[in-house]
Amino acid sequence: MSHPEVYGYVAEGFAQVREEYAAVVAEQGGQVGSQLAAYAGGRLAVDLWAGPQVSGDTLTGVYSSTKGAATVVVALLAQEGIVEVDRPVAGYWPEFAAAGKDAITVRDVLTHRSGVIGVDGGLTAAELADDAMTARRLAGQRPYWKPGSAYGYGGFVTFAVIAEVVRRATGQSLQQMYEERVRVPYALDLYLGLPEAQEERFLPIQWWSATPEQEAAFWANVPGPHSITGIGYGLNSTPPLDQVAFANTRAVRGNGPSSAGGVGSARGLAGLYAAAVWGCNGRPSLLTPDTIGKFAMLHSTGGDLVRGKQGNYALGFQAKGLRYPFLSANAFGHDGSAGSESFADPHSGIAFGYTRRQFGFGWSYPEHDRLAAAVHHAATSD
Known part of the structure; x- marks a missing residue:
């Protein structure tokens, strides 16, 4: 049996990361399509990809990993005293x-x-594709629990609220x-609003593969649309939000809503x-150690x-030190529901993207x- 091809580069000392990634790709039958990238010690040490139609330059929807990019903007504005995190939104x-x-x-x-x-x-x-439209609907809504x-x-x-704060504080959209303070200066292949000129690089997200029996068993246990979980995931709309269709809609990619509309690569x-x-x-x-410390601090746990x-959340970011015990306490980042993952571990010098x-x-x-552990081990081994 031939193994699916893995393409790309790993730096010296990171061969085991390629091996682990190849094992993951093989177990997935080579059909999922994925990318893995990591910085270590200030250099791009891992840049790998595999799967049909996927290259290192391929862009796809990263869902809530978008929140990490949005939080970097908020952290930068807080660092400059433009946004105060303890000020009421109102x-x-x-x-x-x-x-x-x-x-x-x-x-x-x-x-x-x-x-x-x-x-x-x-x-x-359509409302969720536009932060301003979402914010207008949220303005009159009573919270679902005591704040x-x-x-x-x-x-x-969540970040439609933050985006409105940014707009009111700066006169510009998040x-x-x-785009001006982060993506362009650092030449990042991660967009909050994908230009038409980049559309040819986009590959749509696909639904999972499962048997009809697995599908039926799964959906039978999904919370009701008007439950707390259902509301949190947009299931209380008519029709309920289709997550695959949402990410694959041009309006979502073009607007780049700051909770879930980002498009990018592992790099x-x-x-x-x-x-x-x-x-x-x-x-x-972009950020000072003091700002990183404030935004990486644990806030919501349990x-x-x-x-x-x-x-398990820090300030805007997910607390990755609790998600991955081999990382340091102040590791932070954000994953996405379609399977993206991204984080920084300031202690070990890792920046990870998948x-x-x-x-x-x-x-x-x-x-x-498996992949986060492999990168961490390679980066911290003598």
């Missing part, structure tokens, strides 16, 4: 104060403690700020975190009202653990 956006939201701070939103995870009646795909009393992941709407994801912490492409780091045990074109069955991605 201090920037007065309309948000309606329905008991007057005391919710930017920090509450970034740590998923606001209770604002959707709207009664749901948001359409600050618990946390729950707002997968599709996407414009990201772009890894490069984002390299740029934030250490700098890359001849430019210095049971997530929306995701169950899958939570994309895949096909959802994992049940949104499960065990290869993340």
